[in-house]
Amino acid sequence: MYAGMIDLDELTPNRESWLKTEVNPGETLLKFTNPFIIKNVNAKMPPVKPLPKLKKEFKKSSSLLADTSDERQCVLDLISPPRMWTDKDGTTWMQQVSPQPTHRCQIQLLREKVDNLLVETGARDFGICPRRIIIFQQAFDEIIRQVTISCAERGLILLRVRDELKMTFTSYKLMFDDLLVYCDKKITPLEESLIPLEEEKQSLEKDIQKIKDDIDALNMLYDITQRRIAEKRHVENESHKDLVKAHIRTMLQLKKLIAVVSKPVPQGSEDEEEEVVKRLKVHKIPVPEEKALKIAHEEMRRKEKRIRRMKIKTCKVLRMKKMNEKLKKLFEKDLLIKMKTPKESAKKIDSVDDITQMNK
Numbered sequence: 122m123y124a125g126m127i128d129l130d131e132l133t134p135n136r137e138s139w140l141k142t143e144v145n146p147g148e149t150l151l152k153f154t155n156p157f158i159i160k161n162v163n164a165k166m167p168p169v170k171p172l173p174k175l176k177k178e179f180k181k182s183s184s185l186l187a188d189t190s191d192e193r194q195c196v197l198d199l200i201s202p203p204r205m206w207t208d209k210d211g212t213t214w215m216q217q218v219s220p221q222p223t224h225r226c227q228i229q230l231l232r233e234k235v236d237n238l239l240v241e242t243g244a245r246d247f248g249i250c251p252r253r254i255i256i257f258q259q260a261f262d263e264i265i266r267q268v269t270i271s272c273a274e275r276g277l278i279l280l281r282v283r284d285e286l287k288m289t290f291t292s293y294k295l296m297f298d299d300l301l302v303y304c305d306k307k308i309t310p311l312e313e314s315l316i317p318l319e320e321e322k323q324s325l326e327k328d329i330q331k332i333k334d335d336i337d338a339l340n341m342l343y344d345i346t347q348r349r350i351a352e353k354r355h356v357e358n359e360s361h362k363d364l365v366k367a368h369i370r371t372m373l374q375l376k377k378l379i380a381v382v383s384k385p386v387p388q389g390s391e392d393e394e395e396e397v398v399k400r401l402k403v404h405k406i407p408v409p410e411e412k413a414l415k416i417a418h419e420e421m422r423r424k425e426k427r428i429r430r431m432k433i434k435t436c437k438v439l440r441m442k443k444m445n446e447k448l449k450k451l452f453e454k455d456l457l458i459k460m461k462t463p464k465e466s467a468k469k470i471d472s473v474d475d476i477t478q479m480n481k
Contacts, residue, residue, distance in 0.1 A: 150234065150259035151201055151266060152223075153216040159205070194220055196273050199280055200262050223267045235260050379421060 197218040204216040235256060238244075244253035261283060269276025 150231065150238075150256070151262045152219040152221075153204065154219045156204075156214040156216050159213045159215050190220065193269065193273055194218075196269050196276055196280075197266060200265055200269070200276075218266055220270060222270050228267075231260065231263060375420075 194217065197220060201218055203218075205213060207213050238256050239253060242252045242256070244250050244256065265276055265279045265283065268279055
């Protein structure tokens, strides 16, 4: 690279993505002369005067710079130092900033070349971009060269402006680096404090995932058990319905059987069972087995016993009522006879117990 050109590594040490496409230093926008051979490498080059600092020095040196081409070349060398390299044969070559003037068409070509370089290198249109900075620095050096050829004083002023811009840019870069170091010092303990939080977060996420898996497994188990319970309930309902139907059928058969068997057997029949079987055949009732017949006979006997008991109880109750009525009438008559005074007749008889006590 030419002198005064900022290296990308120094400009953006932490931004490797910007270093993928660099501007080729051999294809600089600053115009150089054709390379020529240097016979004596150790030969002393003419000393370059330092930049004038006062206005008086400008006035003194302006006449010399405007007249002599050597002084103009010295100012051009301040823009960028001469290039020197050695071939395999050992010959040393050198290039200097070109002192040839520039025409209007060459300036238009320079503008097109700048636009093409911005597109080829992928420079950004806005914000900080090292590629765009390098391209515009080279273009600014070329403009300084063109101005220096026509007027050396203007070239010196532009050189000072360029150096001042580089100094401000470098100071901003140093401030930025210091800020990065300060931020690193502050961020490092924060990052270290975040490590246990990240671990806790990961453990909590694992626990959450485990709980979700357990919930899914329990939901699946719940669905399976619900299905099994529904199937079991359906089977039980079907079997219960069949059992109820069978009980209803047997109950109807037993009712018919009891109705037939409960009829009194006519006199002169020798065997009751034969008579019952005949009745069943007449009513088209299937003849039951011995157990069914026994059950029917037992049920019929129980019913008869219940009826007899109920009749006996009703008779006893009626008798007791009649006896109570008779006793009340007798007690009332005896009381009226035994009463001597009207005061005693006015007494109220509350219950049968009072009457019995008075009789005694």
